[in-house]
Amino acid sequence: MRFSPIRDLSAPLLCAALTACSGADADAGRQAWLVEQLVQDNLVWTSRDPSLLAAKYRKMAADPYDFMRGSLGVFFADLQRTSDRRATTAFISEAESGAVLLVGDPHPENVGTFLPDGDAPTARSALSGLVLDFNDLDGAVFGPWILDLRRAALGFGALTLGLEGCEADCRAEAITALAEGYTAAVLGVGDLSAAYATDRVTLELLDDTVEDGLARKRLDDLTTLGDDGQRRLALDEALDEDGAGLLALSDEEHAQLQRLVSTLRLPAGARVLDGARRYGSGVASSPAVRYVVLYDLGDDGDLDDELLQLREVADPPVPPSLRPTLPGLFDSQADRAEHAPRLLWSSPRLDPRLDALSDGVMTFKALSYSSWFSGFDHEDIAKDWEKGKIGPADLAALARSVGVLLGEAHLRAPTASGEDPGPTLRAELNQPGLAEELIADAEADLLQLQADHGHLQDALRELGPCLGADELRP
Amino acid sequence: MILAVLLSAAAWSSPCEALLRPRTPGVPAAPSPSPLPDTLCLQVDLDVAGRASLTTPAVGVSRELLLSRGQGELELRAPVASARVNLDAVRSGGPAGYVGVAGESVVPRVQVAEARLDLNRLGLAAAAGMVDDLWVIGAQDTWALPAVALTMGQEQGWLERSDLGLWAAWTAPRSALTASVSTLSGEGLARRERNNGQNLMGVLTLRPLALSSAPAERLELSVMAREGSRGVSYTPDHRVAARATVSLPLVVTSAELMLGWGLDADRKALPAGLSLSARGGPASPVVAWARVDWTTNQHDLDEAAALIWRVGVGPRLPGPEVMGLPAVQLVVGVEGRHAQPQATALAGADAATTSTTVFFQLNARLRGGLPLTPEAP
Numbered sequence: 132m133r134f135s136p137i138r139d140l141s142a143p144l145l146c147a148a149l150t151a152c153s154g155a156d157a158d159a160g161r162q163a164w165l166v167e168q169l170v171q172d173n174l175v176w177t178s179r180d181p182s183l184l185a186a187k188y189r190k191m192a193a194d195p196y197d198f199m200r201g202s203l204g205v206f207f208a209d210l211q212r213t214s215d216r217r218a219t220t221a222f223i224s225e226a227e228s229g230a231v232l233l234v235g236d237p238h239p240e241n242v243g244t245f246l247p248d249g250d251a252p253t254a255r256s257a258l259s260g261l262v263l264d265f266n267d268l269d270g271a272v273f274g275p276w277i278l279d280l281r282r283a284a285l286g287f288g289a290l291t292l293g294l295e296g297c298e299a300d301c302r303a304e305a306i307t308a309l310a311e312g313y314t315a316a317v318l319g320v321g322d323l324s325a326a327y328a329t330d331r332v333t334l335e336l337l338d339d340t341v342e343d344g345l346a347r348k349r350l351d352d353l354t355t356l357g358d359d360g361q362r363r364l365a366l367d368e369a370l371d372e373d374g375a376g377l378l379a380l381s382d383e384e385h386a387q388l389q390r391l392v393s394t395l396r397l398p399a400g401a402r403v404l405d406g407a408r409r410y411g412s413g414v415a416s417s418p419a420v421r422y423v424v425l426y427d428l429g430d431d432g433d434l435d436d437e438l439l440q441l442r443e444v445a446d447p448p449v450p451p452s453l454r455p456t457l458p459g460l461f462d463s464q465a466d467r468a469e470h471a472p473r474l475l476w477s478s479p480r481l482d483p484r485l486d487a488l489s490d491g492v493m494t495f496k497a498l499s500y501s502s503w504f505s506g507f508d509h510e511d512i513a514k515d516w517e518k519g520k521i522g523p524a525d526l527a528a529l530a531r532s533v534g535v536l537l538g539e540a541h542l543r544a545p546t547a548s549g550e551d552p553g554p555t556l557r558a559e560l561n562q563p564g565l566a567e568e569l570i571a572d573a574e575a576d577l578l579q580l581q582a583d584h585g586h587l588q589d590a591l592r593e594l595g596p597c598l599g600a601d602e603l604r605p
Numbered sequence: 606m607i608l609a610v611l612l613s614a615a616a617w618s619s620p621c622e623a624l625l626r627p628r629t630p631g632v633p634a635a636p637s638p639s640p641l642p643d644t645l646c647l648q649v650d651l652d653v654a655g656r657a658s659l660t661t662p663a664v665g666v667s668r669e670l671l672l673s674r675g676q677g678e679l680e681l682r683a684p685v686a687s688a689r690v691n692l693d694a695v696r697s698g699g700p701a702g703y704v705g706v707a708g709e710s711v712v713p714r715v716q717v718a719e720a721r722l723d724l725n726r727l728g729l730a731a732a733a734g735m736v737d738d739l740w741v742i743g744a745q746d747t748w749a750l751p752a753v754a755l756t757m758g759q760e761q762g763w764l765e766r767s768d769l770g771l772w773a774a775w776t777a778p779r780s781a782l783t784a785s786v787s788t789l790s791g792e793g794l795a796r797r798e799r800n801n802g803q804n805l806m807g808v809l810t811l812r813p814l815a816l817s818s819a820p821a822e823r824l825e826l827s828v829m830a831r832e833g834s835r836g837v838s839y840t841p842d843h844r845v846a847a848r849a850t851v852s853l854p855l856v857v858t859s860a861e862l863m864l865g866w867g868l869d870a871d872r873k874a875l876p877a878g879l880s881l882s883a884r885g886g887p888a889s890p891v892v893a894w895a896r897v898d899w900t901t902n903q904h905d906l907d908e909a910a911a912l913i914w915r916v917g918v919g920p921r922l923p924g925p926e927v928m929g930l931p932a933v934q935l936v937v938g939v940e941g942r943h944a945q946p947q948a949t950a951l952a953g954a955d956a957a958t959t960s961t962t963v964f965f966q967l968n969a970r971l972r973g974g975l976p977l978t979p980e981a982p
Contacts, residue, residue: 160840160871160872160873162838163836163838163839163840163870163872164838164840164870164871164872164873166836166837166838167836167837167838167840167869167870168870170799170836170837175704210951210952211950211951212871212874213874213901213902213903213906213909213947213948214873214903214906215903215906217947217952218952218953219946219947219952219953220951220952220953220954221953222954223951223953223954223955223956223957224954224955224956225662225956226662226663226664226956227664228956229664229951229954229956229957230664230665272701273665275951275954277951278951445704446698446701446702446703446704449701451950451951452950452951453662453664453665453950453954453956453957453960454660454664454665463703463708464703464704467703492704494703546664546665547664547665548663548664548665594837598837599837599838600837
């Protein structure tokens with residue numbers, strides 16, 4: 132189809148076009164666009180505490196992987212932006228395939244370990260009881276299934292930036308494995324045991340998790356044992372230079388935490404022992420309100436002491452889709468925060484403490500916060516790579532595991548229309564070209580990510596720590 | 606509704622008849638030596654429409670029942686001064702969010718809150734506050750069916766319905782031309798100012814038939830240019846447009862061409878569009894319309910255009926009329942959208958290239974006024 136009545140007519144007008152035609156360079160244009168997207172994405176945090184937003188931007192500027200984590204909204208907006216670098220997909224030919232429940236941001240650091248209840252029916256792992264799955268589903272939203280794969284491919288691309296010698300071929304190997312894992316899961320062929328991943332990246336995580344879990348490392352790190360034999364949260368006097376720390380609650384925070392805890396589903400007999408405000412965790416949601424709660428199951432002593440975290444959940448970035456698909460199957464933000472994971476996870480009770488709570492206009496999700504619940508860290512992976520403990524084959528095996536997890540997650544949840552996504556996904560994956568499309572897109576997306584990371588650094592220098600949005604506070 | 610009907614009945618038998626003649630913002634009446642009655646009139650305008658529709662391909666949660674328009678306007682007019690407030694109904698939380706007001710309630714939003722000065726003897730007018738975008742409101746008055754579809758510039762997000770700022774306009778004798786200028790914040794009605802730049806816009810409308818014995822408004826030729834910026838990075842937001850309108854008793858036709866440089870903080874965007882429309886005029890036995898919009902956000906890029914067509918019809922129901930159209934309309938319409946691969950939300954997604962919507966819609970727009978007693982000095 133070709134119809135373009137404007138093009139010829141507009142050329143002379145274009146050249147007369149005021150300042151826009153004065154040769155403003157492309158990089159400045161991209162930087163301006165990026166700044167505007169980030170400001171809009173983060174308006175909710177601008178209106179709260181700008182210092183937390185500034186800390187988020189600093190974190191994003193310091194590391195391209197963290198920039199990727201904090202810029203999902205930019206990624207989606209860029210996909211919708213008409214431009215000459217916008218690649219077309221050969222998939223999403225049916226409406227239902229454009230309304231699959233997405234993980235949202237399935238980069239490698241959002242995959243981690245779970246220790247489900249003992250009666251969880253599908254718990255699977257090479258190590259007894261531990262399960263591998265997506266541990267951050269704040270971005271879960273309905274949309275085209277290929278977006279999850281494209282985002283995961285970019286996640287692996289960003290991961291390779293810290294792996295010396297892992298260039299285009301190495302990335303292509305991983306992304307091919309990602310596509311193969313996804314296809315195998317959806318079509319039901321091949322070995323699907325993602326959670327039995329035998330790559331050394333995953334085995335390293337599992338080993339560390341077991342070691343830390345048995346030692347109750349996080350509990351020990353974040354609490355102190357008092358003279359009365361009771362644990363208390365170990366509060367910091369101030370945030371560290373990275374803006375991280377565990378601080379005492381203000382009166383307002385104390386009242387909010389009390390309201391939240393009063394509606395929290397805890398085991399019978401559980402007693403809340405202490406609470407604190409936690410700062411400096413995560414990237415995208417680092418300015419969100421986070422609480423850590425220390426509780427026990429009613430026994431004397433500290434053997435039954437546990438931690439859980441309560442974290443504010445905001446509206447997810449909107450992916451490019453056929454039509455707006457939220458609220459979809461979810462009644463509210465709290466409903467989405469609780470039930471999207473239950474629909475996508477390999478077991479609805481993968482995290483026994485999963486809960487979602489509303490407090491006025493704010494929504495919080497509750498999650499277990501023990502050392503058994505751990506995740507990949509791109510810096511740890513880079514260290515292991517540097518030491519030669521892992522190589523390209525391990526990276527590819529990890530990517531395949533993520534592909535399988537994604538495929539299985541997509542198949543489990545109904546589409547926004549409540550339909551089974553299986554038939555349409557299988558029909559689309561029977562056509563070739565998925566790996567090739569993902570490799571090409573990932574290389575282009577990674578180049579743009581690196582350029583945008585540089586733009587953010589420049590913009591912070593030029594516009595200040597909140598990108599010039601400080602004056603937008605109400 | 607009852608209030609509006611009562612007000613409508615009162616208006617036409619009162620001194621407000623002359624004062625409350627419909628007027629397009631930014632288009633003052635031609636200079637007139639005859640003074641308007643020295644009175645104060647209240648005008649109420651309610652414009653509400655509900656729609657039941659069927660869209661294919663269907664996806665996601667049903668959105669087949671829509672409040673396609675919900676606007677209320679109050680205006681106090683005196684011969685020289687007037688004050689106007691226009692509210693519309695919007696879904697809080699946006700189309701895809703959960704963080705709204707009292708859940709995701711439909712809430713009123715201020716679209717216009719303006720103070721206006723009219724110097725009728727000179728054909729001059731000026732307004733300040735949250736004021737209409739003069740090009741959008743001009744196009745909307747020509748199209749006259751905003752409950753069916755917004756005009757091209759507004760629907761595509763190339764222009765905002767209103768903005769903070771001010772405008773001034775002059776109409777020549779016999780309405781041969783109207784010239785208007787405005788300066789606006791550039792961020793539209795829903796965002797605070799983001800930069801120190803203001804949008805500057807000029808609109809010139811020529812009515813060649815003013816020089817003949819035919820009604821001047823039968824043929825209007827308008828051009829617009831806007832120098833603008835948007836967002837914290839001063840992204841260019843320039844527009845030029847031209848529109849020709851022929852208004853006959855049976856049919857009103859319009860052709861509008863618009864070009865832009867910059868869009869929504871994207872300085873590389875080059876939006877362009879052509880909108881051709883025809884609708885039934887005041888003497889038409891039916892309410893009917895046909896419109897085709899060709900649009901693109903990047904006209905220098907291949908395969909980046911979309912074609913949107915609309916047709917619809919309904920009986921001309923008895924009752925009061927507003928702007929030459931029945932106040933109450935029951936219509937059936939069809940809308941089709943065909944997008945090239947680069948014009949879909951996800952480039953190349955076949956499922957997003959074509960959609961068709963069939964709808965029934967009930968519109969009610971009632972307007973009336975009544976005289977008030979000015980406060981004693």
